[in-house]
Amino acid sequence: MTPEDEKLFTLARAARARIQALQGAAVRDDTGRSYTGATVDLPSLSVSALDLAVAQALVSGARGLEGAVVVGGDLPDIDALQDLGGSGVAVWHCDSRGQVLAEVTS
Secondary structure, eight states: OOHHHHHHHHHHHHHHHHHTOSOEEEEEETTSOEEEEEOEEETTEEEOHHHHHHHHHHHTTOOOEEEEEEESSSOOOOHHHHHHHOSOOEEEEEOTTOOEEEEEEO
């Protein structure tokens, strides 16, 4: 992981811890801005942490993505990330200590 990816890890872990969610995620857009999300699991609404982070980026005006980190749980579906980021976006799946469990590329 690059230093920029390590920053995403820190942000994702904090998003997860803030509400004690199953997962936290952070994405970096094509201008270097970062966006976070945490798993939402309500009776009437379920959103993965990664999907929420991608949505945050989109509504903030991001036109592309450069990287993503997901902390905790299983690696979620990356379809929304691919929709906004296209191909070639590295997605790091880590545990809460920062141990990389998997890396996939969109």
